[in-house]
Amino acid sequence: MNKRVYNFSSGPAILPESVLEKAKNEMLNYQNSGMSVMEMSHRSKVYEEIIYGTEKLLRELMNIPSNYKVLFLQGGASTQFAAIPLNIGNKSGIADIIGTGMWTNKAESEARKYCKVNVVASSKDKMFSYIPEVKKEDFSPDADYVHICWNNTIYGTKYTSVPDVGNVPLVVDMSSCILSEKVDVSKFGIIFAGAQKNIGPAGLTVVIVREDLIGIHRESTPTMLTYEIHAKNDSLYNTPPTYSIYICKLVLEWLKELGGVEKIQEINERKANAFYDFLDSSKLFNSTVNPKDRSIMNIPFVTGNEEIDKKFIAAATDAGFVNLKGHRSVGGMRASIYNAMPEQGVLELIEFMKKFENK
Numbered sequence: 213m214n215k216r217v218y219n220f221s222s223g224p225a226i227l228p229e230s231v232l233e234k235a236k237n238e239m240l241n242y243q244n245s246g247m248s249v250m251e252m253s254h255r256s257k258v259y260e261e262i263i264y265g266t267e268k269l270l271r272e273l274m275n276i277p278s279n280y281k282v283l284f285l286q287g288g289a290s291t292q293f294a295a296i297p298l299n300i301g302n303k304s305g306i307a308d309i310i311g312t313g314m315w316t317n318k319a320e321s322e323a324r325k326y327c328k329v330n331v332v333a334s335s336k337d338k339m340f341s342y343i344p345e346v347k348k349e350d351f352s353p354d355a356d357y358v359h360i361c362w363n364n365t366i367y368g369t370k371y372t373s374v375p376d377v378g379n380v381p382l383v384v385d386m387s388s389c390i391l392s393e394k395v396d397v398s399k400f401g402i403i404f405a406g407a408q409k410n411i412g413p414a415g416l417t418v419v420i421v422r423e424d425l426i427g428i429h430r431e432s433t434p435t436m437l438t439y440e441i442h443a444k445n446d447s448l449y450n451t452p453p454t455y456s457i458y459i460c461k462l463v464l465e466w467l468k469e470l471g472g473v474e475k476i477q478e479i480n481e482r483k484a485n486a487f488y489d490f491l492d493s494s495k496l497f498n499s500t501v502n503p504k505d506r507s508i509m510n511i512p513f514v515t516g517n518e519e520i521d522k523k524f525i526a527a528a529t530d531a532g533f534v535n536l537k538g539h540r541s542v543g544g545m546r547a548s549i550y551n552a553m554p555e556q557g558v559l560e561l562i563e564f565m566k567k568f569e570n571k
């Protein structure tokens with residue numbers, strides 16, 4: 213390939229081309245500092261402007277209330293599966309979780325090392341193709357927290373409303389959907405996300421945590437996993453992932469310029485609706501997900517015939533639509549259409565699928 217492709221990777225994933233251009237132009241000499249952002253001290257004035265500017269933009273775009281801290285951490289979303297019980301699973305030691313696929317499974321097994329975990333509901337019975345219904349009475353009233361995954365990257369499901377968990381802090385994994393649609397941050401105790409799906413390169417994890425959940429960690433919590441340490445030090449306790457934060461800032465600037473979360477939600481819904489409309493009308497390709505729980509970020513689909521799936525993936529790759537192979541646990545195909553995927557990319561893929569089907 214000697215040109216850029218339409219990259220439907222589930223993560224690390226597509227970034228806006230203008231962001232990459234800007235990073236390229238600033239690569240050798242960032243704003244007359246005479247050096248690359250990669251080469252700067254994280255304690256320099258010029259870098260402070262980057263990290264504080266990133267936080268300011270994120271607060272503005274997500275409308276984050278002032279009683280929440282924003283932390284820029286390392287270790288991926290997966291490290292949070294341990295950090296969460298260590299930081300907030302210390303009162304009753306009970307954690308409730310809704311099982312919606314591999315990412316909540318991983319969160320569950322990590323939490324079991326520190327807490328008593330109840331799986332309140334699960335969609336395992338139907339290959340995680342839906343979001344289970346829950347009632348407030350289903351949850352343990354004395355749980356330290358409830359854990360959910362808003363958008364299930366692998367299975368292509370997503371929540372459309374916030375479950376009522378009463379006064380228990382709700383912890384949400386938004387790794388593959390952060391900034392894709394409007395979210396009322398005040399409904400959650402903790403929102404966390406690995407950056408590499410929707411907000412930047414790998415290496416950065418964003419944690420948005422309500423202040424009353426900071427400082428209640430168990431004593432044995434490793435320093436680097438302690439929210440209080442990072443909150444007190446404005447995410448500069450040690451060296452943060454400096455370059456990833458810088459790219460995140462460029463992505464947030466791009467999003468703001470485009471019209472913010474409300475605007476991107478509108479575009480995302482249009483992209484996803486076009487895709488699902490095609491799948492629902494196709495005789496060859498089928499959606500695997502319960503219609504009311506369909507993700508607007510990750511769209512798995514199948515033909516029902518592994519040979520045809522393979523042929524389709526090969527033909528699509530040749531035509532410049534890459535990384536459409538489904539997750540190894542589901543098979544078939546998956547199109548990840550994150551914020552940075554242009555609407556044109558989705559429409560062209562649909563056209564390509566129509567032609568393939570006719571042949």
Ligand SMILES: *Cc1c(COP(=O)(O)O)cnc(C)c1O
Nearest residue numbers: 288289290315365385387388406
């Ligand atoms: C990708 C992903 C993860 C894992 O993220 P890492 O940064 O690789 O640890 C966790 N949860 C969800 C929903 C994801 O999509």
